[in-house]
Amino acid sequence: MEEWVIALVSAFWFGILTSISPCPLATNIAAISFVGRQVDSPRKVFASGLLYTGGRMLTYVVLGTVLVASLLSAPSLSYSLQKYMNLALGPLLIVVGMVLLELITFNVGGRGIGQAMQDRAAKMNVWGAGLLGILFALSFCPTSAALFFGSVLPLAVKWESGLVMPGIYGIATGLPVLLFAGLLAIGTQKVSQTYNRVMAFERWARTITGVLFIIVGIYYCLTYIYGVSIF
Numbered sequence: 747m748e749e750w751v752i753a754l755v756s757a758f759w760f761g762i763l764t765s766i767s768p769c770p771l772a773t774n775i776a777a778i779s780f781v782g783r784q785v786d787s788p789r790k791v792f793a794s795g796l797l798y799t800g801g802r803m804l805t806y807v808v809l810g811t812v813l814v815a816s817l818l819s820a821p822s823l824s825y826s827l828q829k830y831m832n833l834a835l836g837p838l839l840i841v842v843g844m845v846l847l848e849l850i851t852f853n854v855g856g857r858g859i860g861q862a863m864q865d866r867a868a869k870m871n872v873w874g875a876g877l878l879g880i881l882f883a884l885s886f887c888p889t890s891a892a893l894f895f896g897s898v899l900p901l902a903v904k905w906e907s908g909l910v911m912p913g914i915y916g917i918a919t920g921l922p923v924l925l926f927a928g929l930l931a932i933g934t935q936k937v938s939q940t941y942n943r944v945m946a947f948e949r950w951a952r953t954i955t956g957v958l959f960i961i962v963g964i965y966y967c968l969t970y971i972y973g974v975s976i977f
């Protein structure tokens with residue numbers, strides 16, 4: 747039970763870290779701008795924030811459910827995953843940690859979604875926020891791809907939870923938009939201050955998480971690949 751709770755907290759933390767990393771944060775800022783257009787109606791602003799977060803959650807739940815079910819449906823593949831997951835986890839964590847620390851970088855062209863799709867979402871009024879959440883969730887960049895496919899998906903496979911783990915992650919990725927939607931619904935004075943604090947938090951949170959990933963990855967490599975007993 748304790749390990750399950752730790753896994754849930756980890757999935758939530760990965761979602762938070764994804765949401766405030768530079769590339770995903772850019773899409774969240776675009777979503778905040780979309781949500782804020784209806785600032786004259788606090789209820790619509792907050793409803794849009796909820797729908798956006800729900801759209802992101804739905805996307806990751808569908809992806810997680812399909813991928814986990816596919817990976818576990820074949821008996822031989824399921825057995826291999828259970829047998830070799832710890833062997834693969836060490837190198838995987840090290841790579842994810844290096845991406846978070848920007849020791850490994852990627853040049854990604856065509857970031858974001860097309861303007862036509864954003865215009866279509868705008869025509870849907872409040873419900874467009876849900877569509878925007880789905881579209882932005884599918885706009886993977888190196889950080890979000892590393893965290894979802896390299897951290898959340900292995901957790902989901904390990905616990906055979908294609909619904910809960912990706913769902914918790916998805917909710918966390920949309921929390922900044924929900925937070926700012928709440929601030930916009932109440933008043934706009936503290937939005938700028940909150941944004942600056944989020945950016946400051948992101949820098950040290952990403953660094954600490956990256957370092958921990960590399961340390962844990964090295965531990966897994968030494969223990970499961972080289973058979974070194976550390977403790």
